[in-house]
Amino acid sequence: MLEAAVSLLNERGVPPIEIARVVLEIQKGYFSDLTLEECLGAVEAVLQKREVQHAVITGITLDVLAERKQLPEPLQSIVSRDDFLYGVDEILALAITNVYGSIGLTNFGYLDKTKPLIIGELNSRKNGQCHTFLDDLIAAIAAAAASRIAHSHRP
Amino acid sequence: MLEAAVSLLNERGVPPIEIARVVLEIQKGYFSDLTLEECLGAVEAVLQKREVQHAVITGITLDVLAERKQLPEPLQSIVSRDDFLYGVDEILALAITNVYGSIGLTNFGYLDKTKPLIIGELNSRKNGQCHTFLDDLIAAIAAAAASRIAHSHRP
Amino acid sequence: MLEAAVSLLNERGVPPIEIARVVLEIQKGYFSDLTLEECLGAVEAVLQKREVQHAVITGITLDVLAERKQLPEPLQSIVSRDDFLYGVDEILALAITNVYGSIGLTNFGYLDKTKPLIIGELNSRKNGQCHTFLDDLIAAIAAAAASRIAHSHRP
Amino acid sequence: MLEAAVSLLNERGVPPIEIARVVLEIQKGYFSDLTLEECLGAVEAVLQKREVQHAVITGITLDVLAERKQLPEPLQSIVSRDDFLYGVDEILALAITNVYGSIGLTNFGYLDKTKPLIIGELNSRKNGQCHTFLDDLIAAIAAAAASRIAHSHRP
Ligand SMILES: [Ca+2]
Ligand SMILES: [Ca+2]
Ligand SMILES: [Ca+2]
Ligand SMILES: [Ca+2]
Numbered sequence: 001m002l003e004a005a006v007s008l009l010n011e012r013g014v015p016p017i018e019i020a021r022v023v024l025e026i027q028k029g030y031f032s033d034l035t036l037e038e039c040l041g042a043v044e045a046v047l048q049k050r051e052v053q054h055a056v057i058t059g060i061t062l063d064v065l066a067e068r069k070q071l072p073e074p075l076q077s078i079v080s081r082d083d084f085l086y087g088v089d090e091i092l093a094l095a096i097t098n099v100y101g102s103i104g105l106t107n108f109g110y111l112d113k114t115k116p117l118i119i120g121e122l123n124s125r126k127n128g129q130c131h132t133f134l135d136d137l138i139a140a141i142a143a144a145a146a147s148r149i150a151h152s153h154r155p
Numbered sequence: 156m157l158e159a160a161v162s163l164l165n166e167r168g169v170p171p172i173e174i175a176r177v178v179l180e181i182q183k184g185y186f187s188d189l190t191l192e193e194c195l196g197a198v199e200a201v202l203q204k205r206e207v208q209h210a211v212i213t214g215i216t217l218d219v220l221a222e223r224k225q226l227p228e229p230l231q232s233i234v235s236r237d238d239f240l241y242g243v244d245e246i247l248a249l250a251i252t253n254v255y256g257s258i259g260l261t262n263f264g265y266l267d268k269t270k271p272l273i274i275g276e277l278n279s280r281k282n283g284q285c286h287t288f289l290d291d292l293i294a295a296i297a298a299a300a301a302s303r304i305a306h307s308h309r310p
Numbered sequence: 311m312l313e314a315a316v317s318l319l320n321e322r323g324v325p326p327i328e329i330a331r332v333v334l335e336i337q338k339g340y341f342s343d344l345t346l347e348e349c350l351g352a353v354e355a356v357l358q359k360r361e362v363q364h365a366v367i368t369g370i371t372l373d374v375l376a377e378r379k380q381l382p383e384p385l386q387s388i389v390s391r392d393d394f395l396y397g398v399d400e401i402l403a404l405a406i407t408n409v410y411g412s413i414g415l416t417n418f419g420y421l422d423k424t425k426p427l428i429i430g431e432l433n434s435r436k437n438g439q440c441h442t443f444l445d446d447l448i449a450a451i452a453a454a455a456a457s458r459i460a461h462s463h464r465p
Numbered sequence: 466m467l468e469a470a471v472s473l474l475n476e477r478g479v480p481p482i483e484i485a486r487v488v489l490e491i492q493k494g495y496f497s498d499l500t501l502e503e504c505l506g507a508v509e510a511v512l513q514k515r516e517v518q519h520a521v522i523t524g525i526t527l528d529v530l531a532e533r534k535q536l537p538e539p540l541q542s543i544v545s546r547d548d549f550l551y552g553v554d555e556i557l558a559l560a561i562t563n564v565y566g567s568i569g570l571t572n573f574g575y576l577d578k579t580k581p582l583i584i585g586e587l588n589s590r591k592n593g594q595c596h597t598f599l600d601d602l603i604a605a606i607a608a609a610a611a612s613r614i615a616h617s618h619r620p
Contacts, residue, residue, distance in 0.1 A: 004229045050566070050616065051242055051566035054240075054241050055243065055246075057229060057230050057233070058230060061226060061227055062213075064227065065226075071216060071220075072219065072220075074156065074212060075212050075213060075216045078209070084413065084460065085205055085209075085413060085460065085461060086209055087411045087412035087413045088209055088210060088250070090416065091210075091247065092243065092246065094246075094415060095243075095246045095566070095567060099564075100516075101395075101397045101515065101560070102397035102400040102401045102404065102516065102560060103395060103397045103400060105400050105403075105415070105418070105419055106418075106419045106422040106423050107419065107423070108415070108416075108419050109420050109421075109422065109423070110419050110422075110423040110424070111419075112419065113416050113417070113419070113420040114420070150394065151515065204411075205411065205461065206410075206411035239568065239615065240615065240616060242567035242568045243567075245567040245571065248570075249570060253409075254408075254409075254411075255361075256359075256409075256550075257405060257552035257553075257555040258550060260555050260570070260573070260574055261574045261577040261578050263571075264570055264571045264572065264573050264574010264576075264578070265574050265577075267570075267571040267574065267575075268571050268572070268575040269575070305549065305550065306360065306550060311539065314538075314539045364550075364552060365553065367539060367543070368527075371537055371540045374537065375530075375536075375537075381526060381530075382526055382529065382530075383469075384466065384469045385522050385523060385526045388519070395515055395519075397516055397560070398519055398557065398560070401520075401557065401559075401560045402556065404556075405552070405553070
């Protein structure tokens with residue numbers, strides 16, 4: 001299941017190292033000795049959780065089916081136009097963020113709104129691609145990894 | 156969107172009145188004058204919420220695609236065998252339950268475990284049908300409707 | 311109960327109009343005709359919800375008791391130093407944000423991190439005051455009000 | 466922090482072994498070789514999580530202050546009468562249940578409604594005691610421990 005989730009992320013153009021860069025970006029101000037390597041370790045730990053794997057697999061599958069126009073209506077239209085009132089992508093993301101407790105919520109919301117690095121790139125890749133779920137999933141994985149780092153840097 | 160959600164519920168064999176029966180079952184002990192009609196009104200109010208419509212449409216679509224074997228692997232296997240470690244169905248349900256606050260949580264969990272009336276029937280209709288999401292969606296709609304009734308029966 | 315919640319907010323230096331300013335700040339880019347008056351109306355609608363009133367009353371009471379050093383240890387120390395690993399303030403906030411669905415999550419996280427207007431002022435009022443819960447409560451009320459506006463500005 | 470949380474549970478009459486008995490009760494039907502010892506191990510693992518410790522400390526402190534009539538109004542009345550529309554106890558519990566993913570939700574709701582063993586005893590100890598938060602906290606710890614066992618009994 002871990003391999004399935006990581007494969008899907010890679011196929012959609014988001015290797016774990018790109019998520020680690022987002023984690024480093026938001027946490028380097030708090031922990032000056034933080035390395036990209038440690039961030040990657042935290043991202044991999046998040047991806048080990050079955051709850052996270054299930055959310056990633058479900059969300060990316062919906063993105064892919066929307067891209068191939070294989071969803072029945074009305075879901076096809078809702079997902080392919082990334083309707084801003086559709087909140088199922090945030091709901092799946094919340095399940096990921098919760099894995100290390102509620103302190104991840106703040107980072108998730110901030111990342112989802114400011115869309116740094118790979119998260120912003122996904123939003124601008126617009127030739128027929130659908131990333132309605134993927135951007136939230138990545139923001140959530142990065143936020144959970146940031147929580148993990150915050151917990152572990154505390155005696 | 157409301158019609159789309161209600162149509163899907165009807166097509167899957169769950170007209171709103173069946174959900175109202177579940178609400179009556181769990182609330183009649185608390186409010187002796189409660190009628191099936193009032194329960195139906197509460198179910199309809201829950202279904203008016205866009206958050207609920209989106210969860211219903213997304214969940215039932217995944218059930219239908221799993222039944223038609225049109226989901227890519229590994230999601231096809233996960234959803235069609237209703238893997239008990241797969242929690243995305245509970246996550247979608249939680250988004251519905253939350254609509255009237257956290258007091259719905261208890262009823263949701265109770266319904267999901269004891270599976271009265273239509274919820275139990277879904278579980279036993281087993282000739283190729285997939286209701287991995289539907290049973291949780293119904294338990295959640297019934298729990299949210301029960302919360303609405305509890306809130307409104309208080310001065 | 312509504313009056314109790316609004317009184318507590320006023321006593322803590324946060325009249326609803328200050329929360330409305332935060333809502334206007336984050337939503338004016340999306341809805342060019344949005345007025346402070348409409349934002350205030352949305353904030354008042356959020357405060358009408360019993361779930362919100364309960365969260366506000368509980369959180370502010372804990373802030374006040376911490377300020378008066380009337381909490382038993384270890385809670386007194388945790389709340390008064392606003393331990394960044396303490397997530398109960400975010401949990402209460404989430405219950406508020408959920409009232410209009412999951413799209414409020416993003417705005418909540420963004421507000422909690424960037425702390426505009428009154429939210430930032432609370433953080434800088436530092437002579438013995440404790441606002442561990444209050445800043446998250448306000449960010450959450452503003453985020454829920456923003457969701458309400460987003461839902462209502464859509465045909 | 467772990468000791469503080471466990472001490473509070475002991476002082477309130479709920480040693481971890483009593484929570485383990487609840488876990489065994491709800492899981493023995495699924496895993497015939499499950500022992501009380503393994504259930505206790507799972508409860509202890511849940512209690513190791515800082516998120517859980519914070520929820521336990523916050524909730525029990527509110528129960529204790531309500532018992533001593535040291536909460537300001539209106540929170541004193543709300544908590545001491547265990548108002549069934551007050552959902553903050555369920556919200557804290559949800560933060561615990563989420564620690565091992567959403568599959569814990571169902572068990573939490575079931576336990577909160579059926580109140581077996583120690584959970585039911587708390588409800589009947591009525592001479593001035595207040596367990597508004599404690600019953601939900603215990604149901605949530607037991608539900609999270611049950612999820613942990615379910616995850617670990619799967620290849
Ligand atoms: Ca999205
Ligand atoms: Ca299910
Ligand atoms: Ca705070
Ligand atoms: Ca309770």
